[in-house]
Every structure is written in structure tokens, then in C-alpha cells.
Amino acid sequence: MKKQPLATSMKDIDNENKLIEGLINNNDLAYEALVRQYGAKMYTVAWRFFSTDDDAQECLQKAFIQVFKNIPSFKKNSNLSTWLHRITVNEALMMLRQKKRQHTSSLETFYQQYNDYGERTVFADNLGHSLSHNLSNNIEMIFEKGETKLSLNELIYQLPEKYCNVILLRDIQELSTKETAEILAISEASVKTQLHRARLLLKAILEQEDKESAEKNWTVN
Amino acid sequence: MLMIKRLMTQHMPGMLTCEEVDGFLYDFHDGNLSYIERFKFKLHLSMCPECRDYLDGYKNAIRMSQTGFIKANKSTEVPEDLMQAILKSRTSK
Numbered sequence: 314m315k316k317q318p319l320a321t322s323m324k325d326i327d328n329e330n331k332l333i334e335g336l337i338n339n340n341d342l343a344y345e346a347l348v349r350q351y352g353a354k355m356y357t358v359a360w361r362f363f364s365t366d367d368d369a370q371e372c373l374q375k376a377f378i379q380v381f382k383n384i385p386s387f388k389k390n391s392n393l394s395t396w397l398h399r400i401t402v403n404e405a406l407m408m409l410r411q412k413k414r415q416h417t418s419s420l421e422t423f424y425q426q427y428n429d430y431g432e433r434t435v436f437a438d439n440l441g442h443s444l445s446h447n448l449s450n451n452i453e454m455i456f457e458k459g460e461t462k463l464s465l466n467e468l469i470y471q472l473p474e475k476y477c478n479v480i481l482l483r484d485i486q487e488l489s490t491k492e493t494a495e496i497l498a499i500s501e502a503s504v505k506t507q508l509h510r511a512r513l514l515l516k517a518i519l520e521q522e523d524k525e526s527a528e529k530n531w532t533v534n
Numbered sequence: 535m536l537m538i539k540r541l542m543t544q545h546m547p548g549m550l551t552c553e554e555v556d557g558f559l560y561d562f563h564d565g566n567l568s569y570i571e572r573f574k575f576k577l578h579l580s581m582c583p584e585c586r587d588y589l590d591g592y593k594n595a596i597r598m599s600q601t602g603f604i605k606a607n608k609s610t611e612v613p614e615d616l617m618q619a620i621l622k623s624r625t626s627k
């Protein structure tokens with residue numbers, strides 16, 4: 314599941330240098346080679362952000378526009394695949410930000426059930442029960458918004474941006490904590506706390522959803 | 535069981551409480567715990583059904599989010615018309 318760097322052998326590196334030279338010299342064939350050789354990998358990255366054809370395609374297109382624009386400033390000694398990956402990720406995050414709907418408010422009180430470190434605030438013998446009880450109002454609102462329940466992807470999109478981003482980068486794209494911290498321009502410690510908190514939120518929401526589908530006549534007092 | 539758990543967490547040296555287990559959860563999942571920490575974590579889990587459920591739920595949330603996004607593990611093929619559109623966007627202003 315872990316990503317492999319695209320250029321692994323000396324031969325690949327040699328080819329990569331040639332390719333970069335061609336790109337900088339504005340060679341049409343080099344550009345075609347670039348798109349064909351690296352497009353699929355970038356498309357996969359885009360897919361993991363959106364999992365719909367339209368969005369993934371839009372993301373890939375936008376990423377390549379950035380690539381074309383920035384090729385002249387590409388430093389010859391840096392890694393081409395890393396650079397392309399970074400551009401794709403940044404474009405995806407930008408698209409997500411633009412798409413993000415204003416639905417997050419109903420989730421806000423829900424977050425207060427956790428402290429700043431993403432830790433649950435309810436323990437002891439009735440662990441989980443009082444927590445679920447406190448959360449139920451908020452979560453019920455979320456799930457009743459649409460006639461059908463939200464897809465999990467939608468749910469992740471609706472998390473506050475910082476939680477949504479760390480989940481997408483760490484758990485979906487499987488980037489390291491360090492890479493995630495660099496892309497989001499936050500500390501590695503923040504990546505860790507935000508991811509932990511985001512996972513706990515998802516957990517609580519999913520469990521609530523399970524409970525609701527199990528108990529059809531379940532009501533909130 | 536609850537009684538035993540209480541006795542253990544309160545009187546056994548080195549035994550983690552549920553709160554402490556929660557603090558280890560992230561690092562346990564990401565494989566960052568030391569051997570000793572992992573041992574203590576597992577020891578607590580072996581005695582505490584609540585924390586076992588909690589860990590299961592945590593893992594499940596991560597797995598669910600992954601399956602929601604990662605539909606096909608193989609690399610996705612770029613449609614030819616998209617490829618052409620991308621190449622065209624370079625030359626057309």
C-alpha cells in the first residue's frame with residue numbers, strides 16, 4: 314500500500330534527467346512523455362481525494378496546468394515525482410477548500426465533546442454511553458439533513474478543514490507525519506493531535522450511525 | 535471483572551488507567567510504542583473490555599474511511615481524451 318518512488322534505478326534517474334531537460338527546452342515530445350508517464354500516478358492520487366471521475370479529472374487537469382506553469386522554475390536536482398505529487402496534493406486540497414460547503418456548523422457542538430488533544434472526556438464504567446448520549450442530538454441532525462444518510466466520504470468532507478485534511482493525507486494518501494506537516498505547514502505534533510481527534514470524531518459518528526440503524530425507534534429526549 | 539480491573543489499575547505498579555490507554559491509542563495504531571509501552575497497553579486491554587471496544591471502534595473508523603476513498607488499489611488509467619485535453623492546455627493560451 315505504501316507509495317513507491319517512481320525513479321528507483323540509475324537508469325530511471327538518467328531518463329528523468331533527460332525528460333526534465335526536454336521539458337525545460339519546451340520539447341513537445343518531452344511533455345507528452347511527462348503526461349503519459351506520470352499522469353496515471355497523479356490520477357491515482359487525485360482519485361484518493363475525490364473518488365469520482367469528474368473531480369479526479371478536474372484535479373489532474375489543474376495539477377498539470379500548475380506543472381506546465383512551473384516547469385521553468387523546477388530545480389534540476391530535485392525529485393520530479395515528488396514535485397509532481399506535491400503539486401497534485403496541493404491542487405486537490407485547494408479544490409476541496411473551494412468545494413467545502415457550509416454544513417459544518419451542526420458538527421461544531423459535537424467537537425466540544427473532546428478536549429484539545431482529541432481525547433475523549435468521558436470515562437469510567439459507563440464508558441461510551443454517556444458520550445453517545447451527549448452526542449446524539451448533534452449527530453441526529455447531521456444524518457437527518459438529507460433523505461439518505463451521508464456517504465462516508467461526504468462525512469469526511471464535512472469535518473472542519475484541519476481534520477478533513479489530516480485524514481485525507483495520513484489515512485487515505487498514507488503520507489508520513491512529516492510529509493503531512495510540510496504540506497499543511499503545521500508541526501508534526503499538530504498533525505498527530507488533529508489526526509487523533511479526527512479519527513475519534515469519525516469513530517463516534519460511525520458508532521452513532523450504527524446504533525441508529527440498529528434501533529429504528531430510537532428517540533432523543 | 536470490573537472489581538478486578540479496578541484493583542489492578544489502582545494497586546498494580548505500572549498498570550495503565552483507561553485515560554492513559556487513550557493517550558497511547560494513536561501511537562499504538564501507528565506502531566510507535568516501545569516494547570514496554572506496548573506490553574502495558576496490551577495488558578490493560580486484556581483486562582478492560584471497554585478499552586478493547588474502544589480500540590476496535592478506532593481501527594474501524596480508520597478502515598471505513600480508507601475503504602470509502604480507496605476503491606481500486608491499482609493505479610487508475612487516465613482516459614485518452616483527458617490526456618489530449620491536458621496536452622492541449624499547454625499550447626493553447
Ligand SMILES: [Zn+2]
Pocket residue numbers: 551552555578582584585
Ligand atoms: Zn480501560
